[in-house]
Amino acid sequence: MSGMAGARSVAALGLATALAASCAPQQRVHSGRFLAFGTLVEVTIWGTDERRAHQAIHAVEQEFRFMHRTWHAWRPGALGRVNALLATTEWFSVPPSVRPLIVRGTELAETSRGLFNPAIGKLVELWGFHQDERPAEPPPEPGQIAELVEQAPRMTDLELEGIRLRSRNSAVQLDFGAFAKGYGVDRAIELLRQRGIDNAVINAGGDLRAIGRHGERPWRIGIRDPRGPGILASLEIEGDESVFTSGDYERYFDFEGVRYHHILDPRTGRPARGVTSVTVIHNQGAAADAAATALFVAGVGQWRDIARSMGIKFVMLVDASGHVHMNPAMAERIRFEGEETPPVTVTVTDPL
Ligand code: AMP
Ligand code: MG
Numbered sequence: 001m002s003g004m005a006g007a008r009s010v011a012a013l014g015l016a017t018a019l020a021a022s023c024a025p026q027q028r029v030h031s032g033r034f035l036a037f038g039t040l041v042e043v044t045i046w047g048t049d050e051r052r053a054h055q056a057i058h059a060v061e062q063e064f065r066f067m068h069r070t071w072h073a074w075r076p077g078a079l080g081r082v083n084a085l086l087a088t089t090e091w092f093s094v095p096p097s098v099r100p101l102i103v104r105g106t107e108l109a110e111t112s113r114g115l116f117n118p119a120i121g122k123l124v125e126l127w128g129f130h131q132d133e134r135p136a137e138p139p140p141e142p143g144q145i146a147e148l149v150e151q152a153p154r155m156t157d158l159e160l161e162g163i164r165l166r167s168r169n170s171a172v173q174l175d176f177g178a179f180a181k182g183y184g185v186d187r188a189i190e191l192l193r194q195r196g197i198d199n200a201v202i203n204a205g206g207d208l209r210a211i212g213r214h215g216e217r218p219w220r221i222g223i224r225d226p227r228g229p230g231i232l233a234s235l236e237i238e239g240d241e242s243v244f245t246s247g248d249y250e251r252y253f254d255f256e257g258v259r260y261h262h263i264l265d266p267r268t269g270r271p272a273r274g275v276t277s278v279t280v281i282h283n284q285g286a287a288a289d290a291a292a293t294a295l296f297v298a299g300v301g302q303w304r305d306i307a308r309s310m311g312i313k314f315v316m317l318v319d320a321s322g323h324v325h326m327n328p329a330m331a332e333r334i335r336f337e338g339e340e341t342p343p344v345t346v347t348v349t350d351p352l
Contacts, residue, residue, distance in 0.1 A: 029215070032057035036064035037181050039205030045192070046199035046214055056195050060188045060202070067184045070097045073121055073175040074130040083121065083174055086158075086167040094165040101176050101183060102165070104286055106155040108179065111310045112294035115302075117266040119153040121173030127271075129262040130175070134253050139260050145269040178263075182244055182289025185209045189285070209242040209285045224249075225338065226276035226318050232342070233316070235281075235333045242285040246292040247277035263296050272297040274320050280307075281314035281330070288312075300325060304349045315349065318342075 030053035031044040043060050045053040070078045078095045085092040094102065105118045121130070126144055128134040151171035159166050176183070185202050189209055192200050199212030201219065210219060218238045222231035226247050237243060248271070252261035265272040278296045282288040291312045298306040300319050307315050307327070314330040324342050326334060327349040336342065 030054060030057070032061065034061045034064070036061070036068050037184065037204060039181075041205075042201075042203045043188070044201045044203070044214075045197055046212070048197055048199075052195070053197075056192055056197055059191055059195070063188055063191055064184060066097075067180070067187065070095075071101065071176050071180045071184075073173075073177060074125070079174060079176070082165070086165075086172050086174070087170055089167055089170050091164050091166045093163050094160070096163070099160075099163065099165075101180065102155075102158065102160060102174070104183065105174075105176060105179065105290075106158065108287060108290040108294075108310070109155040112290065112306055113309060114154060114266060115297040115306060116178055116290045116294035117154065118174055118176050118178065119155050119157065119172045120148075120264060120266050121175035122153065122171055123148050123264055123266070123269055124175045124177070124262075125173070127260070127262070127264065128253075129251055129264075134251075136253050136255065138255055139270075149267070149269040178246075178293035179286050179290040181205075181207060182209075182242065182285035182287070185242065185285035207242075207244045207285075207289065209240075209288075210237050211240045213238075222337070223279050223316070224277070227322065228338075231337050232318070232324075233334045233336050235335065237281070240283050241281055242283060242288040243279065243281050244285065244288040244292045245277055245279040246296045248275070248296075249277075263293060265297050272299060274299045275317060276320055276322075277318045278303070279316045280312055281333075282312055291315075304347060307349050313349075 028047050030050060031042060033040055033042045041064055043057045073079055078098050082094060082098050109117055124130050126140045126148060153169050153172040157167050157169035157172050181204050185204060188202050189211055201208055201210040201214060206224060218236040220234050220236050221243060223233045223245060225232040226249055246263055248261035252259050261271045263272050275296050278292050280288045280292045291310045294306055295303045295315060303315060303317050315327055316330050316334060317325040322342050324344045326346050328346055331346045
């Protein structure tokens with residue numbers, strides 16, 4: 001699961017909510033918080049009576065707990081069992097709780113041209129990012145990395161017929177950490193809508209999806225500075241939108257002066273270089289989450305192509321030297337909040 005160390009993600013969430021609170025009207029607002037996916041999740045609902053709002057928040061919490069248990073790649077649970085069976089390359093029945101992630105994950109892997117690749121669970125494990133706390137050990141042996149890259153596990157190695165599943169490649173191990181949170185936020189929003197709630201925000205450690213109206217004014221959220229304690233920029237969201245960020249500060253270890261972080265380039269088998277964070281806005285949380293990861297891997301040279309291929313209209317990428325790259329649609333919405341505005345390059349990603 002996208003494992004963010006608790007304290008860091010709470011800080012990021014604090015920033016997002018602090019900004020929100022200054023804009024949100026205090027009346028008819030109900031909110032609840034709980035821990036899930038290794039982060040603090042905050043659900044805020046507007047314009048619904050208290051009893052209904054709190055029942056809905058409770059239902060969302062139960063759903064998040066279920067999803068966390070089910071989709072965890074390295075704790076006992078449904079996905080763990082699926083991974084054990086995939087390694088046999090035999091046919092088996094896939095649990096209904098995991099099947100939709102395989103289907104959606106395969107689509108997103110394809111449009112990202114394999115840069116978002118949830119089949120690289122073995123690589124994630126080799127690097128030690130499948131644990132909540134990675135010990136400060138040396139990075140893996142180059143030979144072990146090369147072997148996994150050569151085995152090239154991909155979502156297209158999977159054969160899915162109804163509820164029957166098998167992998168043609170024994171190296172496929174699923175890790176949905178790069179989009180399960182987004183997928184989960186979408187599910188939770190769906191659950192709220194089924195209960196007649198149309199104005200809400202679900203904020204999972206600074207990654208969020210909003211629907212409807214949020215009081216009288218638009219909702220302003222902060223985007224964390226990847227290299228500082230504060231926020232780099234803010235933007236307003238209205239209507240149905242998700243904002244997801246992937247950063248090299250979320251999960252990493254330092255060894256002999258080099259930072260090794262958790263976003264791996266499936267082509268090299270190593271942490272993607274040259275980028276510190278990518279923020280994406282899209283209506284659907286699952287696509288926004290997968291795209292933030294894919295564009296991080298794509299880097300300064302390729303993010304425009306992959307954004308176009310994934311149908312993403314708003315992108316902000318911060319490179320390793322602190323230079324900000326955006327497309328014009330995103331540039332119109334971003335407001336820098338620091339004392340100094342960073343160097344910015346705006347380039348066109350159209351037509352979409
Ligand atoms: P995120 O924070 O959403 O960018 O997701 C990062 C997490 O997804 C990592 O902790 C890994 O579990 C997994 N992961 C790392 N690299 C990739 C990749 N290229 N494609 C898919 N999942 C990845
Ligand atoms: Mg992601």
